[in-house]
Amino acid sequence: MVITEHPKRWTGLPFFALALALVAAVGSLAAIGAGGEYLALERPPWAPPPWLFGPVWTVLYIMIAVSGWLAWSARGRTPALGVYAAQLVLNAAWTPLFFGAGLYGPAFVEIVVLWGTIAATAVLFRPISRPAAWLLVPYLLWVGYAAALNLAVWLLN
Numbered sequence: 415m416v417i418t419e420h421p422k423r424w425t426g427l428p429f430f431a432l433a434l435a436l437v438a439a440v441g442s443l444a445a446i447g448a449g450g451e452y453l454a455l456e457r458p459p460w461a462p463p464p465w466l467f468g469p470v471w472t473v474l475y476i477m478i479a480v481s482g483w484l485a486w487s488a489r490g491r492t493p494a495l496g497v498y499a500a501q502l503v504l505n506a507a508w509t510p511l512f513f514g515a516g517l518y519g520p521a522f523v524e525i526v527v528l529w530g531t532i533a534a535t536a537v538l539f540r541p542i543s544r545p546a547a548w549l550l551v552p553y554l555l556w557v558g559y560a561a562a563l564n565l566a567v568w569l570l571n
Contacts, residue, residue, distance in 0.1 A: 494538035518568035
């Protein structure tokens with residue numbers, strides 16, 4: 415028996431990839447020269463080296479895009495996708511706050527809200543698509559780590 419998938423499912427994937435590419439572009443533009451700025455900051459001993467951020471975020475952005483696409487392809491537009499969109503906006507806003515403006519305190523508040531929005535998205539995606547929810551777990555863990563790092567940098571600087 416041959417099962418064919420509805421072509422609509424695949425039409426959404428480029429949209430989700432583009433959305434994440436835009437989020438990444440905002441972060442990249444705000445982070446121009448951030449490597450030097452990051453190295454100049456007082457950081458905790460458990461802070462990662464600057465070269466690690468690019469590869470980690472590349473993998474995470476792919477997972478986030480696939481997650482959103484899986485949820486959309488399973489049920490179409492749902493309130494869960496609104497929460498997903500909100501976490502994308504919050505994700506894009508953090509780098510300009512932290513690196514662009516040097517506002518470590520407001521960036522910490524923002525990243526805590528981002529973490530909660532990612533968690534809410536995963537919870538809302540679970541009944542729609544378990545793989546979509548699970549794909550957000552590494553992102554949730556990384557943002558939790560980044561929030562702790564943000565707090566440490568804020569306190570140390």
